[in-house]
Amino acid sequence: MADSAQAQKLVYLVTGGCGFLGEHVVRMLLQQEPQLRELRIFDLHLGPWLEELKTGPVQVTAIQGDVTQAHEVAAAVAGAHVVIHTAGLVDVFGKTSPETIHEVNVQGTRNVIEACVQTGTRFLVYTSSMEVVGPNIKGQPFYRGNENTPYEAVHRHPYPCSKALAEQLVLEANGRKVLGGLPLVTCALRPTGIYGEGHQIMRDFYHQGLRLGGRLFRAIPASVEHGRVYVGNVAWMHVLVARELEHRAALMGGQVYFCYDNSPYKSYEDFNMEFLGPCGLRLVGTRPLLPYWLLLFLAALNVLLQWLLRPLLLYAPLLNPYTLAMANTTFTVSTDKARRHFGYEPLFSWEESRTRTIRWVQAVEGSAQ
């Protein structure tokens, strides 16, 4: 008893802890981090599920706050040993302005770094994205690449631009002296497309399929591979990095790691069918049903409609030129850097990740009826 009380000494802060990934990180920390004394969860919108966590042995502190507000961030960071910064605006559909995306993703990250420096927090884990690398605006394939694969990372869209700038800030902050004189140790994790329980876009595709009588229509050639990783494994990587940063600061500080697991390489649509198929949906066509030029035309039309309708309503469909380019460009990773640097092995096999995700989609279906 005395031993476990002594071992429980660490205070962690998870920003964006009520988001899709953030919730998994929070739950994973509570399950897998025995050294935890207090877990602070900082988010613009706090979820009601946090209440159930407050009865466990770890003190769970929910903080409603905004990363763009430096004083709110500093107050939340003060006294934390580790910050896991997952909060961000994930918008590739034109729902929010480029300025707001920049403000949350870049200025928010700057505020987190400054708060660490000012309050003496030494370990910062940043959730970056594969989008920091690509696909680029030229649509060049990135086939089974790793962290050292040369690739022309050129972006125009506000989301990847903001993630790239924020990642750069985090990596440049590695080694800065924090209050007390010790160096800050930072690193960035770059998930590919995350899937699993709570994935909003999977839910959207599922509902779209139901509306279309149980069918989805192939739009992307099956040969275009899109990297995907299970949310539980992404969360597990965050927990491991947060744990190991202190012991392997020289090796891991300032490094980037793709998030990977054993999920198969498939096209975006074929991969989704791994879950939606067992839930009764069918992907129609072995080839795209519409020619690419027509899809591109429809995507451009959606942008025009979004602009025209803006004064009346928010029209933000899944298809736009950016999402089409994303889905239509091969981007897959193959790396073992996380295993070599901090002993990462996926916690969930592909079979388990698939089963869990299918169960979740089925539960979504149940709750929709």
Ligand SMILES: NC(=O)C1=CN([C@@H]2O[C@H](COP(=O)(O)OP(=O)(O)OC[C@H]3O[C@@H](n4cnc5c(N)ncnc54)[C@H](O)[C@@H]3O)[C@@H](O)[C@H]2O)C=CC1
């Ligand atoms: N979903 C994906 O496929 C991928 C996501 N990522 C990154 O992972 C992180 C988490 O993404 P998701 O969980 O998918 O998104 P999400 O939208 O589900 O979660 C983001 C969380 O951040 C919070 N947040 C947003 N603005 C905030 C603000 N101003 N102050 C405080 N909290 C704020 C939201 O309330 C939300 O709970 C993001 O940084 C994203 O860029 C990276 C790669 C892939």
Ligand SMILES: C[C@@H](CO)CCC[C@@H](C)[C@H]1CC[C@H]2[C@@H]3[C@H](O)CC4=CC(=O)CC[C@]4(C)[C@H]3CC[C@]12C
């Ligand atoms: C053309 C449509 C026909 O069915 C398919 C459109 C699918 C798109 C909505 C998705 C294709 C690729 C996705 C992105 C990708 O997985 C990488 C991402 C990383 C992030 O950091 C955030 C999410 C996302 C941008 C993800 C968003 C949805 C897609 C564009």
